[in-house]
Amino acid sequence: MTNIDHSKIPDLEHRNFRNDDFWQKIPAWAGVTRGEFSDHLWQLKNSIRKIDQVKKVLGDKISKEFFEDLQKGQQITPMNIRITPYVFALINWDDPENCPLRKQFLPIGSQFLEDHPMHMADSLSEDVDSPVPMLTHRYPDKVLFLPLTICPVYCSYCTRSRVIGGSTESVEKESYGANQKHWDNVFAYLAQHPKVEDVVISGGDAFMLNPKQIQYIGENLLKIPHIRRIRYATKGIAIFPQKILTDDKWMEALVKVHKLAIGFGKQMVIHTHFSSPLEITKWSQMAMDRLFSEGILVRNQAVLQEGVNNHVDEMVLLTRKLGYMNIQPYYVYMHDMVPGCEHFRTTLGEGEELEKAVRGTTAGFNTPTFVCDLPGGGGKRHVASYEYYDQENGISVWRAPYVKPDKVFTYFDPIHKLAPDAQDRWKDAATRKAMIDEAIKKV
Ligand code: SF4
Incomplete structure (x- = not known):
């Protein structure tokens, strides 16, 4: 590479x-x-x-x-x-x-691999950092609001597979729909926490909120004086651009919230989720033209995935296409260590190499930052900012000095990508623990 x-x-x-x-x-x-x-x-x-x-x-x-x-x-x-x-x-x-x-x-069925022994259903510890239902509050100035658990498509790599999209043959879930009473509790909590300036409205997917709900959530958040920025997160532009183009009531609600934000001197933006250039068509460009003409800023968050976008030509094409249709490529995430996703994961080394190859192919502000969202709730860190990386055994050790200063975090490469002797070492629980302890000691 x-x-x-x-x-x-x-x-x-x-x-x-x-x-x-x-x-x-x-x-x-x-x-x-x-x-x-x-x-x-x-x-x-x-x-x-x-x-x-x-x-x-x-x-x-x-x-x-x-x-x-x-x-x-x-x-x-x-x-x-x-x-x-x-x-x-x-x-x-x-x-x-x-x-x-x-x-x-x-x-x-034939694509699935055994989950990594260190995988977790709630890899990012969102439930642990949740002071009220539907809200994750980890950073002092930023929160994640999850108003519902349904989406217009279900991605088989979803990081919130523990709740999104209802129970399956293999997993029982406590999914939930829109619930205004819970939302009001979230607004009350945020009103009492003046350090919070930034709210990500995710889920689930904001495309599944009806126009009244889009407005209700947007207006209630923007009216809290210290909230300066809200972002609706939706994969919709990538997988259902027809809604932007023909659901006028939904667009009107979004534009109203955007105008209200501007009136208050605040920001309302959309974060979307294209992962492959094959998802981008003329329909995506037309949907973006409509959003752009309303002055709505859109940023993209992709997930690095084996066989989807882990080649430099695919990643460069994705980055350039996004920039061309006025979407700012913001993040490319290392894949979270969640169940059922081992076949999608790449090594941290691949993430670093891809970042190097993509950087410089277009303007810096249109170049995504490759990040690892640390398992255990350390937040997003640049892929090359680990404290130690044992590439042979696929163990990286990290710190998140501001978020959790006393803690070290670990991220693991997929075992099937390691050399056969390293794969053997992972088979034994005691050897595995010794390898991880040894890597942590280096920090
Ligand atoms: S759109 Fe987002 S929340 Fe919904 S299934 Fe896909 S990754 Fe998960």
Whole structure:
């Protein structure tokens, strides 16, 4: 990875935005017009929510073996299926096994690997730092508000798979819907904590809040005098741009909150979540044109994933495409150590190398920072800011001096990516503990 040949990355490829009638290749949607496909209600009504629907819409386009692998995936994954026709039709159904979009939303049984022994369901310790339901308060000036646990698509790598999207065959969850009484408790807590200036409204996904809820949450937060910045987090622009383009009531509510923020001299922005350049089409660009024309700033947070975006040409193309359509590439995250995701994870070393290769390919303000969100609640740290990295055994040790000054944190590379002798060392619990203790002692 160190000798990247940047000359292989086409200079202007990022300006090509797919605009063909790609959904008509799906047998069940062959007759669906562009007008129908553009409608957010059509997208919602035809979203895939059961594995049998995959077979129903694809017919003979999916092999018996691959469909059985998908069924097996449903027995293992911690996430339910929900996928918009837009993303479903962007999947390369001629080679679904290797398609980065299929990998993100429709897991197959044969891809799963054993979870890392140090994985955690709540890897980021969000529940521990939660003073009232639906709120995580870790940093003095910033909080994470989770007003609901549903999304327009379910990503098989979700970091909050412990609550998002309802119970599955393998996981019982305490998911929750919109609950104004809980939200009011959050607003009351925030009003009493004057150090808080920044609120991330995530979930779940803000796309699933109706217009009244978008406004209710936005207005209540912006009216708290010390809150200066709110960010609605949604993957929607990436997987359901039709909503931005045709759900006028939802857009009106968002614009009202934005204008209110400006009137107060505050910020309202959107944080979105594109991980692959294949997710970006003319529809994404048109949705961004609408948001941009309203003066709404959008930033992107991607997750580094094996077979999705862990090659420099994919990451550079993603970065440039985002910048071209006025989305600021903000973060690329190392994958969290959550259940059912070992096949997606890369080593920290790969993250460092990718960051080096991407930096300099476009303007600095449009270059994402590669970060590791430390397991155990240390917050986001730059991928090269560890205190110690035992690359042979895949153990990195970190500090978060401001967030938790007395604590050290550890992050672990996926075991299957280590050399065979290191893989053997991880098999034995006592050796494993000794390796981790030894790495921590170096700090
Ligand atoms: S959109 Fe976000 S919260 Fe929802 S499933 Fe995907 S990663 Fe999880």
